[in-house]
Amino acid sequence: MGLSNSIIRQNYIIPADDFSLAGEASSSVKKMLNQLGVPPKTVKRVSIAMYEAEINAVIHAGGGTADVAIDKEKVLITINDEGPGIPDVELAMKEGFSTAPDSVREMGFGAGMGLPNIKRYADKLDIKTEVGKGTRVQITVLL
Amino acid sequence: MKCKGRDYMKVSEIAGILEAELLTGEENLDMEVHCACGADLMSDVMAFVKENVVLLTGLVNPQVVRTAEMMDIKVIVFVRGKKPDEKVIEFAKDKGITIFITKHPMFIACGKLYSSGVTGRGVWD
Numbered sequence: 001m002g003l004s005n006s007i008i009r010q011n012y013i014i015p016a017d018d019f020s021l022a023g024e025a026s027s028s029v030k031k032m033l034n035q036l037g038v039p040p041k042t043v044k045r046v047s048i049a050m051y052e053a054e055i056n057a058v059i060h061a062g063g064g065t066a067d068v069a070i071d072k073e074k075v076l077i078t079i080n081d082e083g084p085g086i087p088d089v090e091l092a093m094k095e096g097f098s099t100a101p102d103s104v105r106e107m108g109f110g111a112g113m114g115l116p117n118i119k120r121y122a123d124k125l126d127i128k129t130e131v132g133k134g135t136r137v138q139i140t141v142l143l
Numbered sequence: 144m145k146c147k148g149r150d151y152m153k154v155s156e157i158a159g160i161l162e163a164e165l166l167t168g169e170e171n172l173d174m175e176v177h178c179a180c181g182a183d184l185m186s187d188v189m190a191f192v193k194e195n196v197v198l199l200t201g202l203v204n205p206q207v208v209r210t211a212e213m214m215d216i217k218v219i220v221f222v223r224g225k226k227p228d229e230k231v232i233e234f235a236k237d238k239g240i241t242i243f244i245t246k247h248p249m250f251i252a253c254g255k256l257y258s259s260g261v262t263g264r265g266v267w268d
Contacts, residue, residue: 023209030213040215047213048189055206108202108210113186120190 008032008070014054014079016063019107025066026051033075038143045121046075046141052114053079053137059104060084061135070143074123077139085131093119151175152261154218154241157197160259161245161252163220167232168241171217178263181222181253185210193263199252203227208235217241222249 010032012025030047034040050066057064061083069076086092093115100110119125124140155172158165165172177195182188183202188210197218200207203225211219217240221227224246235242245252 020205022206023213027209027212044213044215051209051213052186052189107204107206108183108185108200109206111184111186113184113190117186117189 006071008036008068010068012066012068014057014063014066014081016058019058019104022055022058023051026054029068029075029077033070036070038075042141042143046077046139049118049121049125049139049141050077050079052117053077053139055109056114056137057081057083059100059109064134072143074143075141077141079137079139080134081136082134085133085135086127086129087131089127089129151177151195152259154197156259157218157220157256157261158243160255161220161243161247163243163245166227166242166244167236168218168239170239171241174217176218176261179253179256179261180216181249183249188216189214197256197261199249199256201225201249203231205231205234207231208238208240211235211240212238219243220245220252222247222252 014025026047029050030043033043033046057079061081064079064081067078091097095116096112098110098112104110122139123142126138129135154174154176157176175195176197178193179197180188180191181199183200185206196216198211198216199220199222201222203221208231220243222245226244
């Protein structure tokens with residue numbers, strides 16, 4: 001793989017209201033990982049985990065930011081938002097539990113699979129959240 | 144999965160079985176498909192781990208194409224005769240994703256593919 005010891009960093013804004021455009025940041029990271037020669041299965045895991053987190057930021061928090069750091073050992077994705085926070089993380093991790101409105105469900109999301117899917121594809125998932133302040137979702141995928 | 148003695152089916156054959164109309168992505172017609180996923184919930188699609196998948200869905204918004212992009216899914220069939228708008232078709236074209244529409248509803252479309260030998264399933268945890 002074409003990665004030396006250096007770290008590649010990228011920052012993205014996740015825009016608030018345009019659900020139809022959600023996923024631009026994940027798409028850009030996917031392209032970058034492919035160009036770096038990361039194995040396709042790993043690229044897919046990163047892409048899906050980041051895309052679900054990006055969608056969550058759009059659905060629940062009015063957008064946010066995504067920071068991506070890649071070194072030769074891992075991809076680290078940090079999604080920050082200033083949304084309402086998650087009152088019960090354990091409950092939010094349950095497959096099928098969702099607080100998303102019907103409008104989101106009509107778009108094919110909000111089925112309570114987002115966080116479980118992120119956990120499924122990440123090697124490590126760390127959620128820091130405070131009600132009324134926001135949430136930081138940190139996804140690590142080992143290379 | 145066995146498709147009449149083979150372990151794959153070509154995209155063009157799938158189109159024939161579903162009497163589907165091609166909207167974009169002629170370049171993938173010779174591609175091999177190993178299994179199919181029928182769902183209207185994109186997060187359910189993203190829980191589905193398998194390669195060479197055709198996605199059947201009744202949902203026609205841009206996030207279907209985005210989900211396919213993330214999942215390396217190269218073929219989408221919109222069921223129940225639903226036609227996506229031009230923006231969605233252009234988006235798919237841009238991503239190298241083939242789009243078909245079939246008049247068959249989801250159950251019948253899946254049934255037709257299954258009875259033709261597309262019986263492979265993905266891995267659901």
